[in-house]
Amino acid sequence: MDACTLGDLLDVIGGPSVRLHTAPAGLTVPVTEALLYDAHAPLPRVPGALLLAVGVRASAAGPLARAAAEAGMSGLVVRGPDGPLAEAESAGVALLSVDEDAAWHHVHLLLASAIGARPSAAASGLGDLFALADAVAASVGGATAVEDPRQRILAYSTVPGQPVDEDRRQGILGLQVPTSPENSEQYRVLFAAPGPVRLPALRGGHLPRLAVAVRAGGETLGSLWVVDDGSLAPDAEEALAQGASTAALLLLRARAAQELARHQNGDLLRRLLDGTADPAGAAHRLGFGLGPDGNPAPVRVAAFVLDSAVSAADVEQTALRLLDLVRLQCEARYGRHACVLTDGVVYALLPALGELGGAREPQGRAGVERPSARRPEGVSTVGRSTPAGAPRRRTNRHSHKRLAEDIVGRAGQSLRVPVRAGLGDVVAGLAEVRASRDDADLVLRVLGPELPVASVAEVRPRVTLLRLTEVLGERRELSTGAWRTVLSYDAEHGTEYARTLVSWLDAGCDMAGAARLLAVHPNTCRYRLKQAQQQLGIDLDDPDERLVLWLQLRTLAGLRAD
Template identity: 75%
Template sequence: MDTLGDLLDVVGGPSVRLLTAPAGLGVPVTEALLYDAGAPLSRAPGALLLAVGVPAAATGPLVRAVAAAGMTGLVVRGPDGPVAQAEEHGVALLAVDADAAWHQVHLLLASAIGARHAPPGHGLGDLFALADAIATATGGATAVEDPRQRLLAYSTVPGQPVDEDRRQGILGLRVPAGVENSEQYRVLFAARGPVRLPALGEGQLPRLAVAVRAGGETLGSIWTVDDGTLAPDAEDTLAQGASTAALLLLRARAAQELARHQNSDLLRRLLDGTADPSDAAQRLGLQGPVRVAAFVLDSSAALADAEQTALRLLDVVRLQCEARYGRQAAVLVDGVVYALLPAPGESGGARHRALAEDIVRRAGQSLRAQVRAGLGEVVPDVSGAAESRADADLVLRVLDADLPVAAVDEVRARVTLLRLGEVLGERRELSAGAWRRVLAYDAEHGTDYARTLVCWFDAGCDMAGAAELLAVHPNTCRYRLKQLQRHIGVDLTDPDERLLLWLQLRTLAGLSAATR
């Protein structure tokens, strides 16, 4: 039997937090139950009760009811759980994020309980056994699909008639596209039970099909080839198979959500440098070079619900990365979505940049918000993920509307100057110098010596080039620089003095030739 400690080993972290465990972590955990205010609590030793519909601060009475029902603990939404009452009654108290969806929390906990003891074949693998069972009972080759017409499983019973559509579907793991196919799916998903569908063309065979549903959600469909010799009770068999398929698909989804949660938590620890790299590489299936990609909503855009939009951005990033790389880790940390990308042969970053641009475009369309993306440096293995993440964070800080996506090597000068400015600003002896006197003189006398200097530096100390940037005559620029040296005492013939003055004006004062 699982214990509370076992459960927290699987899902414990930022999204599921333990507030108190007065009876210790060795107490049993048997199931996760949803609270129903309209029904009394039955005795359920070892259960965790999810406080659906009850604000965390108002769950004190539920703590007493949980204790009376012999349950192990209570799960509240938000940080304000009744810790004192939980400790008084010996009930474990767990908290999830205030914006977490209860059905997702229930799915996560339910899948985690017993996850260590799950038998082989737990998940989509059982759908193949179901397809074989339906094919044997009905007498027709059977396939199970998801709502996007992707093939999840198919029967392998020998001797059953098949047609070209089935062969192509198995080869490509997807139903061949076509107008007629689309119409049959419309009919199928509108029906409440099994439907018989005609052949789509010459050489094709009819189908008996049924939608797979759980509640009001369509999870997929089951299709059986009908050559005219199906068993008399084939429709009943297919309907029963749909019920079983719904359970298997829900269980597979739960396992997938659990794996995503575990991968996200592991990535979070990799990014902050607290995870064991060798264990992380094995669990994430990432051997060899990797790179961190960071995505963030444009802070200049006014969003009504930035937190929810950031979660939707996480979904977009995760979906696109999984479509290209399969099993993938992505996590939302402090408003930034991070993805860890495999990078064999990616020193130039062309594929990763194309992926980032695609995600930014898709996210902009679906979220109606501007998104920016930064790619860190490629590192030899996951042990360097924290360094690649630091690079990606710096890239995000130098992006703008004209450059929404970039890899660190593309903006190396920008990020280097950014970091230099931070280092210079933190140290008194590095931030002192003539640049302050130049700015003070401009402020007091209404001169424009600081910008004249920066334009001259940016023009490679060419007077004509500086004058063009300033939109003045070269003699005007020359006169300003002479007056600057006379009034402030700057030696512009000294290359070290010029270098330091440019660096401080550029990084600490934030001036450039484009500054107005």
């Protein structure tokens, strides 16, 4: 299991419970365990431990920080805010604090649980699935693959000398079983059978299969497939059934680890969106490190929200279903991402390499850790999956927009509720995620049935006017002026000076264009403008006054020529 780091620990319990004051060695320093200090016993040498300063006042814990460093520990935890900051920095150990009234045994339990809960590739069971595939292949006598219920290949055997066919090669190259009506029928037969089944070759030149469904209780978790070249072991079916039992345990463990990782990543993304998470630690945890140029990898926030027509009784459950849909689509497209539901909005953090500086974007497939050194014999490097070290596909300017449109379309079909999606600007690293989130939120506010998906660049004028409306309305000196006089005069005398002024300004001060917008004769438009200047004291020859009047009428009064 990969070592838990200080950043991982803070992702799980950072905030009100445990506060970080300094980390001289960075957030990637390993944390191995939480150790209670005993003043009556020698301090043991436990590399990577966090030492809990039991019985020591925070202000007097300087010597303990130095002792922890000498013992190879990663950090010191004190109660209260007055910890030995300078001593910890000098000694090179992290300093953390908890509330003054926190019970040490509760703190110890909290830290120990968080350190032990950190998911990793090994803990996910996916690495063990490769070992299982090899073990089953050796026992049964044929090349083996482990699949999930959606026919994605999670692991495959690499035992030398075992025959394979083209379906096997193509499936491993794409980590997805090729689709066909014949394949669908075989899966129907497989999942209806109580045990292993023998399935014929789908076409000439291909080999039959021995397969079994992997189940836990009444739930189907996936399947095991063995290429049958006619030389399988006599007890192949029994051995495959035993392998399915082991696979069920590993898949359940993988699911639990993935759910934990999703929860932790979602909580971390929530704090990134609020601007309260450490970007460096978050980048390490979420896998958004440095780009090829050595700078922070660019990212973008996408926001999805249900149409306001959803009833209050259904909105919470429907929003959770939307979260699942967004997460699934992002996993299938990028692999590396984070999604969270907060305040009724589903936010997704998307990699944007290739959109800033022409960098390249790594690809991944959700839930699959594919060791680059493991490639079965006879499988070429040409296919849908990009081999390690090869150039990755470039992200074009519209890939995120297409993803959002696809999610909105799927959501409309499966949830039977209209969904809107806004894309913030691409930003240079996780330190600027909040700005991209603010962009996405603004975009959501200007979308409607006629435009359900847009990036902030596509609706920049709309969001700019929206923000101007808010700013102008909040400041008295910006919300007063001639526009109020015009509206009052119209209300009192039944004139249409305000609408005429907006139409003329919208038309670029072209009298004929304004008349067309108003559906009146140009002379009527000209007369109205002349009267407005004379009776209300408006100087339309002054470009500054024209600009301010137009902005106030458009934003504060909400008037448009159309």
